[in-house]
Amino acid sequence: MTVTIYDVAREAGVSMATVSRVVNNNPNVKPQTRKKVFEAIERLGYRPNAVARGLASKKTTTVGVVIPDISNAIFAEVARGIEDIANMYHYNIILCNADKRKDKEIRVVNTLLEKQVDGLLFMGGTVTEEHLQAFKSANVPIVLCATTDEHGSMPSVDIDHESAAFDAVSALTGAGHRRIAMISGTLQDPSNGYARFQGYRRALEAAGIPYDESLVRVGNYRYESGVEAMKYFLELDERPTAVFAATDEMAIGAIHYIQDFGLRVPEDVSVISVDNTRMASMVRPQLSSVAQPMYDIGAVSMRLLTKLMKKEQVDQLRVILPHELITRQSVAAAR
CATH class of the missing domain: 1.10.260.40 (lambda repressor-like DNA-binding domains)
Structure with a gap:
């Protein structure tokens, strides 16, 4: 009994x-x-009985975390930062995978709210009006983690994705490359997709290079879409001398296809990306990438949420953390 x-x-x-x-x-x-x-x-x-204690105190000391892809190493690093700070402030975590699907994201958000979580961290893709309606119906604080909403109306912690992409592409133009392709994420995604695409275009413009639509392919952030995009680029009459990929995983797919095609990285084609996951230093040649402080994004998001849950004073509801260009062996001077 x-x-x-x-x-x-x-x-x-x-x-x-x-x-x-x-x-x-x-x-x-x-x-x-x-x-x-x-x-x-x-x-x-x-x-x-935690449930009974929660009913009595109106607090469950539990935080819901919506993660877009639990198999993606970059989100695992964010989750680690979240958990470490949650433990420090004696909160438990309920982690839910949403598979980058809007319907599942909204369903998971509502399920977590029904579980009477004290707060919510949302790591999704595009924050739509439907998302915002679900958030507004909640009576607990919500912080966007590694993403932002289009209007900047929600508390959030992220990097400046446009500037990160600008720095990556500028490293290519600085090495003398003029024909630079991009493997983009979906342009409906305001951060990893559209913002990084805008950073790519801005870097081209800053270097006096006209934008060429044929040099952009939209991927799905995964290795296979990097392979497919690179296959398309290498079949062009005039191949690119450099490629900027919106994620490390797509960049590694591109590197492998270049090598399978019989070309060399970086001697024939330079490759650079954003994220700087552990895979960037595992591939050969090692991948140059713009580092996101993923652990810090998770930790700062959780700390911001604890302040909101405890009704402490918050000086900044939108936090932009710094990024850093990590130069390795995948970029060489244009020939």
Whole structure:
């Protein structure tokens, strides 16, 4: 049978109110009484009912986290930052995978809210009006993590994706490349897709290079779409001398296809990307990439959420963290 607070009180010879105070770390309990209650809890194997405590306090000390792709290493790093700060502030995490599907994202958000989470971290793609309606109906704080909404109306933590892409492509133009292709994410995605595409165009313009629509292919952030895009580029009458990929995974797909085609990276085609996941240093040649501070994005997002949940003063609701260009062996001077 389930051990109850009444059983612990009877075993310890104290009131149920005293057991409750001990379980909830109330300081107004004598050390000797506290010891007696803990000994009774250990003997009986009592576990406090978190649901019942949540109903009484109107807090569950639980945070819901919506993650777009649990198999993607970059989101695992964000989740680690979230969890470390959550543990520091004694919050539990419910992690839900949404498969980058809008309908599932909204369903998961509503499910987490029904679970009475104290707050929500959303790591999705495009934040649509439907998302915003679901967020507005919540009576708990919500922070966008590694993404932003188009109008900047939600608290968020991210990098400047346009500037990150600009820096990556500028490294190529600085090496003398003029015919630069891009493997983009979906342009409906405001950060990884559209913002990085805008950064690509801005870097071309800054270098006096006209935009060529035939040098842009839209991928799905995955390795296979990098392979497919590179196959298209190498079949052009005038091949690009450099490629900017919106993610490391697509960039690695591009590198492998270039090599399978019989060309060399970076001697024949230079490749650069954004993200700087662990894969960037595992591929050969090692991939130059713009590093996102993914752990920090998760940690800062969770800290911002704790402040909102505790109604502490928040000086900045939209946080932009710095990025850094990591130069490795996949970029060479244009011939």
